[in-house]
Amino acid sequence: MARDTASPSKGSDIRSPSSAQRVAFVTLGQTPRNDVVPELCRLVGSPMEILEFGVLDNVSRDVMALAGPDPGDPALLTRLRDGSDVVLSLDWTSDRMGEIHHQIASQDIDLVVLMSTMLGVAPAPARATIFCDRVAARAIETFAHAGLIVGLVLSLENQSEHIVSGCPWSKMLRVAIARPGDRVALETAIDELEGCDVVVLHSVTYSEPERKFAAARSGRPVVLARRMVASAIRDALDRLAAPRDANPRCEPLSNRLRLLSVREREIMFLVAGGLSNKEIAFRLGISFRTVEIHRARMMSKMDFRTMTDLVRTVDSLSEF
Numbered sequence: 001m002a003r004d005t006a007s008p009s010k011g012s013d014i015r016s017p018s019s020a021q022r023v024a025f026v027t028l029g030q031t032p033r034n035d036v037v038p039e040l041c042r043l044v045g046s047p048m049e050i051l052e053f054g055v056l057d058n059v060s061r062d063v064m065a066l067a068g069p070d071p072g073d074p075a076l077l078t079r080l081r082d083g084s085d086v087v088l089s090l091d092w093t094s095d096r097m098g099e100i101h102h103q104i105a106s107q108d109i110d111l112v113v114l115m116s117t118m119l120g121v122a123p124a125p126a127r128a129t130i131f132c133d134r135v136a137a138r139a140i141e142t143f144a145h146a147g148l149i150v151g152l153v154l155s156l157e158n159q160s161e162h163i164v165s166g167c168p169w170s171k172m173l174r175v176a177i178a179r180p181g182d183r184v185a186l187e188t189a190i191d192e193l194e195g196c197d198v199v200v201l202h203s204v205t206y207s208e209p210e211r212k213f214a215a216a217r218s219g220r221p222v223v224l225a226r227r228m229v230a231s232a233i234r235d236a237l238d239r240l241a242a243p244r245d246a247n248p249r250c251e252p253l254s255n256r257l258r259l260l261s262v263r264e265r266e267i268m269f270l271v272a273g274g275l276s277n278k279e280i281a282f283r284l285g286i287s288f289r290t291v292e293i294h295r296a297r298m299m300s301k302m303d304f305r306t307m308t309d310l311v312r313t314v315d316s317l318s319e320f
Contacts, residue, residue, distance in 0.1 A: 023111045025052045025115060027078065031053065040233065055088070056086070074158060132225065139228055154175060181205075198221045207224075
């Protein structure tokens, strides 16, 4: 199916010419996401140059209609530029995300923020990547391990199976459904979660007024996903800007990452994932010797002395 290629758009831009880092926000819908990104930038409070990529940017209504899920298939809820919602097939969206990842990999971007779950799609080999759903999952796990009953408010019913099924802490979770912006549905969802110790508004689309309403209605602490994501962004930017150690001669991590080619960054992530040179060569469709050359250059540019150095750095960049 022919589709226009998504293009980045400038969203909220709080930049400092000398110190701003480039942050790409990737959303399932259309950009700019003025309902989310400006608030995230305000919460982060650090100088940033913002780029936004939307799965549905430059996609016609006719194509959107064909991108919907079949009955019973996994689906994703997102928002269009005019504020209306649209439901997309997970398979179609994953294919589209692959195109956007290739665009991101070709640009000089410090941090990528994936604002929704993308099953089956490897993260773009950027300098750092934040998975918003993973940020929420870690908070939920922390609450559950502390013995708290966690109430999750999700956007769509079919998200429940993906988020809860197979989780070791699933017995500590209760789920209710309310689309962001639907105050009546949120009120019903909060009532369904009566008895939970803490409530998590799982999507970054839920707003601060919705959090305050849920807290007043439930009488329980309510955690807003976008606040957790803002904290993760702030930590990631600080980490990218910080020297590797106390040695003032050591280049900041972001500067060393800029030295890598797209292929070298890609190989760095694959090596950290445990793949051998032979497996990487097969995965990328290049020769074993080419992998050896790229890998050696990557290790030298990043000043990795051991595999432990490489794995620790990649973990710090991609597992927020």
